[in-house]
Amino acid sequence: MQAPVNHIIGLTSIVRERQLPISGTVIARVGQKVSSGDVVAETNLAREHVLLDVARALRVSPTVADSLVKFKLHDRIAASAEIAVGKGLFPRSVRAPREGRVVAVGGGQVLMEVGETKMELRAGIPGTIIELLPNRGVVIQTAGALIQGVWGNGRVDSGLLMNLAEKPDSILTASRLDVSMRGTVILAGIVKDADALQAAADLPVRGLILSSLYPSLLQLAREMRYPIMVTDGFGPLPMNSAAYKLLSTNAKRDVTVNAEVYDRYTGARPEVIIPLPIASDPPPLREVETFAPGLQVRMRRPPALGMIGSIVLLKPGLTTLPSGLRAFAAEVKLENGETVVAPLVNLEVVG
Amino acid sequence: MPSSLVDGNSLLAVDVGAANTRAVFFDVVEGEYRFVASGSAPSTAEAPFKDVIEGVRAAISNLQAVLGRSLLDGSRDLITPSQPNGSGADALVVTLSAGPTIRTVIVGLLKDVSLESARRLSESTYSRVVETIGLNDRRKPDQQIDSILRARPDLVVITGGTDGGASRSIKKLLEPVGLASFLLPEEKRPAVLFAGNQKMEEAIKELLKSQTASLHFSPNVRPSLETEDLEPAQRELARMFVNIRKRQVKGVELLDLWSGGHILPTGYATGRMVRFLAKVYGTNKGILSVDVGASATVISAGFKGKSTLNIYPQFGLGENLTGLLNYTTLEDILRWSVLDISAGVLRDYLYQKSLYPSAISATKEDLAMSQAVARQALYLAMQSARRDFPRNIASIKPTLAPLFEPILAGGGALSDASRPGQSLLLLLDSLQPVGVTTVILDQNNLLPLLGAAASQNNILPVQVLESGAFLSVGTVVSPVVSASYGTPVLRAKLTYSNGAEARVDLKYGSIEALPLASGETGSLSLQCLHGADVGFGPGRGGSIPVSGGALGVVFDGRGRPLDLPADGVRRRELIKKWIWTLGGE
Secondary structure: EEEEEEEEEEEEEEEEEEEOOOOEEEOOOOOOOEEOEEEEEEEEEEEEEEEEEHHHHHHHHHHHHHHEOOOOOOOEEOOEEEEOOOOOOOOOEEEEEOEEEEEEEEOOOEEEEEEEEEEEEOOOOOOOEEEOOOOOEEEEEEEEEEOOOOOOOEEEEEEEEEOOOOOOOEEEHHHHHHHHHHHHEEEEEEOHHHHHHHHHHHHOOOOOEEEEEHHHHHHHHOOOOOOOEEEEEEEEOOHHHHHHHHHHHOOOOOOEEEEEOOOOOOOOOOOEEOOOOOOOOOOOOOOOEEEEOOEEEOOOOOOOOOOOEEEEEEEEEEOOOOOOOOOOOOOOEEEEEEEEEEHHHHHHEEE | OOOOEEEEEEEEEEEOOEEEEEEEEEEOOOOOEEEEEEEEOOOOOOOOOOOHHHHHHHHHHHHHHHHHOEEEEOOOOOOOOOOOOOOOOOOEEEOOOOOEEEEEEEEEEOOOOOHHHHHHHHOOOOOEEEEEEOOOOOHHHHHHHHHHHHOOOOOOEEOOOOOOOOOOHHHHEEEHHHHHHOOOHHHHHOOEOOOOOOOOOOOHHHHHHHOOOOOEOOOOOOOOOOOOHHHHHHHHHHHHHHHHHHOOOOOHHHHHHOOOOOOEEHHHHHHOOOOOOOOHHOOEEEEEEEEEEEOOOEEEEEEOEEEEEEEEEHHHHOOHHHHHHOOOOOHHOOOOOOOOOOOOHHHHHHHHHHHHOOOOOOOHHHHHHHHHHHHHHHHHOOOOOOOOOOOOOOOOOOOOOOEEEEEEEHHHHHHHOOOHHHHHHHHHHHHOOEEOOOEEEOOOOOOOHHHHHHOOOOOOHHHHHHHOOOOOEEEEEEEEEEOOOOOOOOOOOOEOOOOOOEEEEEEEOOOOOOOOOOOOEEEEEEOOOOOOOOOOOOOOOEEEEEEEOOOEEEEEEOOOOOOOOOOHHHHHHHHHHHHHOOOOO
16 A cells, blocks of 8 residues: 655755746746745735726716726826826816726726735745746755654744754743744744744744644744744644654754645645755655555554554554554554554655 | 346446545346445545545555456556456446535625525535625625635636526626636636526626636526526536546546546535435435535435535535534534543644544544544534425424435445444434434445446446445434433334334433344334324324344434533433444443
């Protein structure tokens, strides 16, 4: 049976596509070295639209109104600019209520987009641009350690990694954060209180890497302007040992937290990248494995939720679980020495 | 042998669900179609696979192992038609529910008329209404445009106007829809279904044709103010769903090719089967089918002359699980739990489980939570679906569930339950049936596949249904009565076909069962006490023939609506007792 892979790996080659949601301009060039915060593409995004009923305002037919409109598609219009003027001794006129751009004209109406803002697409990971996606974005390659998580708040930033988690189930409280941590990425464990997230924002930090977050804090976490990545899930979960070991041994290195929102259909996942110097290209990532004895796995559901172990044996046929359900299962030797039987659908390969 | 049984063609049916993909083989055995075997594998619509074909091939491979017959060739393509060496299948049908919820904008004139029809229509597929535009909308057109753009719809459903009726108001409503669609990049434009005033087809084409991904028409869902006919529009919507999925999910196009276009949304295929059953087997009672799965909870009911189909992704047990809390509370879910679990633990469970929809309960505590969640999801779905049931249907009390015969139940949550008694209690708790009904478990989730197969072979569904491929749990007797706990409310005598007798005195608040094996029949005499009503009228008894099942004849004396004790310890004790009575532990 095929197995999904959660990447927690000390050295690998990482290739990521970064794309604008709509068409725009790609600024980066092939071969360019970028850091995670560099802008690689940009576009203008209008947040609002204004529909002007010229025919109605001028009291003319739609055809006549169309002939009176002074602007055409894509024209920029200044605020208060005269869009159309009627005829007669005291002609009525239609003016632009705000600065904007014409996106549709016809049927006696003008549709403008207003409130345009520039949208910048950042590289998200440090590396080299290896391909341009015309009008959309870039493909970036880098080498280093990769730790994927299960939840991200959609932000990205880089900084020096500081370890505040003495153990995988440490709890981060506001009192543990001080001014010496400003501008760093904090490796922490569990966050239970809003104060801790707020204190991190007040410093500010450049990122939080958490083992777990209480569900009641998800909305606040989404509002934070620094990236937050959760490695294991929700509630009081310790960090899995593979992620904890890799992250804690890389303290004081520069890391990038790309806390992308997890999208199960595109495969976008929040991740931490630790760029490392390489002599030769490391092997690329394997997205899918086949369950087999010896593979390192992580438990996705109880028993031993979040623990790492290795498959000892794939059980033949269907196995009856303690819940009474029957499923294809494996014997997994956990890192604490205990052996458990787990359904294969509850396992993911770590590597 | 029936004449339309085309040379005994074999049929492979595949259901691609959000969590699991199942492959089922039907063939002619001793002159009649039978369910032969099934295989399943985790679905692969999501990353890292991002291609449903992977899961389909894995499910077929597992089926091959059970069948001892090759269905895939060396390049892992389907062998069709069947070969002289016994490999392959003659035809393939597919049902599909995997993929993201379809974001839908509904447009109509009046809130209680055409918009209500649009809502019902969109509930017949895996959709979520993200924006509503109607006559009473006070927003300016440009605000409506921005709302539609923010909603990022995959689908727009437009209703309104009786045939030859209002057209100007509809055109006005469609302006923001057309403009918003025009502003979207071509590949992100929604598909549009117009199911309103039929005289407007040309005008609608002119207004919207160039601005949508695809424009579809169906007969008016409201040809007049008094009549509603959703069926033709549901059929068109089912086709559109498959087309939307082709754009969204890799592999659906290939499945469509393999099956020669015989691909249907799972819920729609179930609804089709229920409609058929209501027509062929319907009595004055309705036929009810419920399916609690990862992608949605589906309630399909067939009554004389009218069927309803409600697909609720918001009550699905997969990726939308955390959204359940928008409709209910943790405490309301926990009232169903057999174990003492805190609200915090349940909340963490919901969030964690939504990360891994295909994961299953390996421990007893996990199972207790998943069963409690499934109960509440099905309970909410049933409450919502009841709004759309026709009036004047057979019932004991209008505020309670109508009378059904039988109740068919399938989906991951029910086939996950390790014992039939667990599944039955889940159904009794959440559906709260009344009177006398038969409960049938669709353990292999065959019903939608039979609905899809009907388009290929109309004999197959009938013969498979009658072949015992479904598990009859038994006959359930649920008196409607109000009494204090422990008061006798029903006396029953079951006379077996060999003349033996068994009796039960049902007390209020308890569940009892009398054995009657599958395939056996008996006569059940009921004496109603304290004004209890099992469908003969308050306090009136009678005799009925009953058929057996895994649990025989079950008597649910807990009253309707079910009122569980507020005290947690007592409640959990009672739940344990009920599970124990039904053969659980």
